[in-house]
Amino acid sequence: MRYRWLIENRISVRDFRDIHVDKSKMIQLINYSEGIKGLLEDIKVDFIFVSDGKIKRNLLKGKVGYKGHIVEAPHYIVMTSEEKPQYLQNASYMMEELLLKANELDLGTCWLTVEDEEGLRKDLELTNAGKIVAMAALGYPKGRVPFTPKSTSTRISLYEFVYHEKWGEEPKENELESRGLMNILYHIRMAPSWKNQQPWRLIIDGEKLILVVGGEEIPQKSLLLDSGIMMLYLERIFNEAGIRVRWELYDDDLENIYETYNIPKDYKVVGCLRL
Template sequence: MRFTSLVEDMKTIRDFKKVVVDKSLIEEVMGTDNDIRGIIEDSNDSVVFIENGKMFYQTLVGGAGYYGKIIEAPHYLAIVSDVYPHHKENSGYIMEWLRVKAWRLGLGTCWLSIEDEKELKNYLRIKEEQEVVALIAIGHPYKGIFKTDVSPKSSRMGIEDLVYLKGWKNPCKIEYLDSRGLTNIFYYAKFAPSWGNNQPWRFIIDGEKVFLVIDREEKSSGIDRGIIMLYFEKAAHEEGFTGKWNLDIEENLEDKYNIPQNHKIIACYNL
């Protein structure tokens, strides 16, 4: 199934069945090393499967959670990474890709914030020099007849609020995007989840380049950046634009595009 078909209906799940997930499904989600390659070449990230969800939940109450509250699930997945430039972006990209794969297999997931990394590292027996960067709950969604998901769907800004042409706050019209075959890319990119669904990103198109601009005060410390790069890149590939993100950004681009001081350009995608 196409990436774009999956993410339009994909939801965060906070209520899970208490049954374990078949190992074959977990293995398919985690895949091989080639399946979890992110935006950084030769990165040394690893996905850790936490099988005993009940013990993890009881041990980590207060140490991780969704808005500070740990979500009880049969299992959890964590990404452990060395510290290198853009390692948080890379982990966000990888973990969100695992969430999409899980959804395709009928599994639900929920992003969890890491409140006490030291305690989490001790639990997972992680090397001191490494970080536990990303954490999700995973399992079969609970669909009992006596419990209905009443969570409101998050509102998201439209394309014309997110995409600028050749400069900050210079709106990019849908007609222009249509003429270049770019509309679907930005349409599906806007479904990318973010902390508090704040959508702390904007895009600037200049010729064959698309720049990703991020709010310097974003809460996720890089995770959200990796997530939006995944959504944009996968949607672009399905539209026939087979480029990739470049995080080695030249200096003074903020001045060139009149970027305000509380924002910065962090990546460029060559169409």
């Protein structure tokens, strides 16, 4: 996939045509989902494709979407996962890969917040053991197609989320330019996030890029889901630019990282990308 291009042009679609997606496209998407690799390969996940969205959406009201406001769509994708350390980051990393593939197939998507996991499980008659971790609406966008000029969703500037060596230190534009990072950092800001809160902060320390998330009133689950999407975007864009990178995931304060970088304690260090 041409990740940079897809990422630059992606947008949440909340208005869908009332028709099913062609069978051949659905098959491509399902086949693709089966080959997606996670950040952690020992976590078992499943993608469930719900194709009777029109019937199911009345059941889903109140359980899915901001404050239970469902986005009406002909299809939904539900993702379940085993509950293991970092399972939420792993889930969103995989789900967003699938949603980018849907965009590549000219389909529209929108992440949906799961507000009532138990109720949803019952309504969808899910019997597998995993926890419902993510959900998205899927279909043909009404009116606007995904790859036309960008919409209204605003994004923070580079200076608000990228720090040089320590928390709060302004990034060095010359250094970012000379290392080819400027362009990459510009694109990753397009990542979707819960209520568009854009909770990510990046500290660049030599060959290390440390991902930190936080923000008032953002549920922990949403922060971790937002993290996985950002991890996917960073990894894919660097790889596409010919820079091999790999994530080291942090579960606790292994290297006194909060003190080293003056990271506020109410933020969470998610991981480090070695360039």
